Amino acid sequence: MTVQVVGLDGDDTLWRNEEYFAASQQAFRDLLAPYVNGDIDVDQRLEAKERTNLELFGYGVKGFTLSLIETAIEVTAGRVSGAVVQSLLDLGKGMLQQPVELIEGVAETIPLLAERYRLIVVTKGDLWNQEQKLARSSLADLMAGVEIVAEKDLATYRRILRRYDVDPATFVMVGNSVRSDILPVLEAGGRAVHIPHELTWALEVAEHDGSVPTLRSIKELPAWLEENG
């Protein structure tokens, strides 16, 4: 069936995101370097902490910042200074204040898509922060809907398709995360287009079987939809 509705992931599909996390993680390593010897893999400890805390915190910058602080306390055996903890808080605040930078091609492609299809942003993370990002992106007016969700799984996509009264066969989801943007959508009976981003958070890593259409840039999406949609 013909595509009528295009779902769009936010972070690292419409706007840059993971690189700010990576930059904060680099600053985190630098701040802790005076405290830890080479035996401690700070990155690995942070990833383990994020994994453990995910069940309580969910996704987003606030939970990430809390995990930075908790990891810092652990790897320094409590010796981390108040000044360093404040620096970690400031890393988080800086991420929340970060101006939205659209991914290359988004600004010119989304208006083209909006002429032909109903567009729905489907994004996860902190509700407050994602709403601010969307408002700052100047894309909001082109969207038929915005769904900020706690998790992008089968139940979530089914709920969204019902809410907008969309036949899954007419739905294509576009995003950079195989785990969140591709696999659950295929399971829901929709189609998906993968636009990989150079950085992927460890907790998002997943693979598809190679049969999922993959584009190098969102700029290729209108032609792909024209041909395959």
Next chain:
Amino acid sequence: MTVQVVGLDGDDTLWRNEEYFAASQQAFRDLLAPYVNGDIDVDQRLEAKERTNLELFGYGVKGFTLSLIETAIEVTAGRVSGAVVQSLLDLGKGMLQQPVELIEGVAETIPLLAERYRLIVVTKGDLWNQEQKLARSSLADLMAGVEIVAEKDLATYRRILRRYDVDPATFVMVGNSVRSDILPVLEAGGRAVHIPHELTWALEVAEHDGSVPTLRSIKELPAWLEENG
């Protein structure tokens, strides 16, 4: 017009909430007592910090926990120990793990209301946490919809009324916060019923002009709707 849709606030209307914040704040004072002399009003400093951070963090436990940590660093001039910061993290985690305790009367009243009206929960706070609370509340199946929102203002209520295709004249919102549950709903053309809770967060305090119907318990709501709805 006859009431067809009842909006229900979550925190401190359906389930207990503010008392956990108050208990955490008491623990916070106790943890900081050895560091600060009587000249520093820790509560006032925390409230000021929450107010400043609100624009970045929005509502919910994660932002509260970050504000606890930042206030602790400030009032101790950076001398707060890693162990105390970990205790503050643990306060936040404890709040997120808190079993849901329904307010008295909710468990028996909501099923009665669900027989007569479409019920929509409208709640703010951390998306992840609010979804978990709703799931743990065993009320989810009785709801026609759940809206977890970043802010409960006029634009939000208008969006929800549109989304569910509700004539404002047939809508009643029920909640404990005059600022979030009452005033913006009246502005949107709906009605509102105030069920005060014994504790109200400083940033939520507002007053109405006395003309808003006020009930002592949600148990009085079915009869009130019968008579006035």
